[in-house]
Amino acid sequence: MSGDDVIEAVFEAVAAATPEIRESLVGRRRYEAGENPSGEQQLEADVYADQLFEERLLALDGVASYASEEREGIVRADGTSADADSTKGKTRAGSGGDGGDGDYHLALDPLDGSSNVKPNNVMGTIVGVYDEPLPAGGDALVAAGYVLYGPLTTMVTARDGRVTESVVHGGERHAATADLALPDDPTVYGFGGRVPDWTDEFAAYAREVERELKLRYGGAMIGDVSQVLTYGGIFAYPGLTTHPNGKLRLLFEGLPIAAIVETAGGASTDGERSLLERTPEELHERTPVFVGNREYVERAESALSE
Known part of the structure; x- marks a missing residue:
């Protein structure tokens, strides 16, 4: 074959x-x-x-x-x-x-x-x-x-x-x-992790986003990412104070979802670089995940670097 x-x-x-x-x-x-x-x-x-x-x-x-x-x-x-x-x-x-x-x-x-x-x-x-x-x-x-x-x-x-x-x-x-693409006018966001466990940098970014987009978060990344692909926006499961590397798995979740979103015209990052530039050292390695419209992904990177 x-x-x-x-x-x-x-x-x-x-x-x-x-x-x-x-x-x-x-x-x-x-x-x-x-x-x-x-x-x-x-x-x-x-x-x-x-x-x-x-x-x-x-x-x-x-x-x-x-x-x-x-x-x-x-x-x-x-x-x-x-x-x-x-x-x-x-x-x-x-x-x-x-x-x-x-x-x-x-x-x-x-x-x-x-x-x-x-x-x-x-x-x-x-x-x-x-x-x-x-x-x-x-x-x-x-x-x-x-x-x-x-x-x-x-x-x-x-x-x-x-x-x-x-x-x-x-x-x-x-x-x-046949040729799915992220809308140019973002509408929704979904952020994972307990709010008290967010870092100060991510919490400040989240406050900006919540003034601009509508919250859509259902507890399954697939559902939240599908909302982003349909309406535009951003999904994130950041690094937390309790889990600095995030909770999502790079190989099983981060890389495939990043490939789908980037191919649809969006962007991805682990907070520093595209997820697709990463190679896991371990099968079940975790990573922060940010995917969605490029503007919001780049703003997340900028916020986390402050």
Whole structure:
């Protein structure tokens, strides 16, 4: 299969799994006994979604490995597993350094915002397609996408310099917006983290933004980013006094979302530089995340540097 065919097959497989993901939420709202590698309690729905995507995606020709926010290490297509440290410094995919027979490596957040299952609020799935062994950086991210489980199921993908929004019905994608772009006139913002834990610099920036934009924050990054892509504005989960590196994962959340927003004409930053310039040192490395219209992202960088 060509690279384009593999990427398309990945997005088709994710879309095909969406009816099962939605149906699986019924009866899987309880917490598991364990935690994920980030120290967060897992819902039964998290574990189910992770196992389903692992099975479906590793079965695709051209996919060499799978990693997710819900598991410690990496699973290869040949059924073996590895921790992230064992893949660092390997050659580019397809050159024998990945331990699998494919050229692409997938990093997923199977259920972003899964804490919203209990109150029946919005959540999603995030997909990053890399052409280097994980953990890989923004220069190795060749495609990204997310599914939003809202009143409708929608899927947004970024590849080949274009962002496409589709409605997913019966596991199939139906293109709704072929060349999605951020509006030039920003309208909304959503900021994560407890306000008492914000730094003074970010709190001052937030006070400026709240005088200009409307608050839209739902507790799932996917829902908040979708608001920004639809109406323009900014989403941020900053570094906090309690968590200086933020709480979002660079590989599973920051890089794919940055790629989508930047491809749609927006910008991203970790407070100092584009997220796509970053390469995680660890599989579950955290990062501050700011994405949205360039004006607001640049103003955030300026505010945080004061």
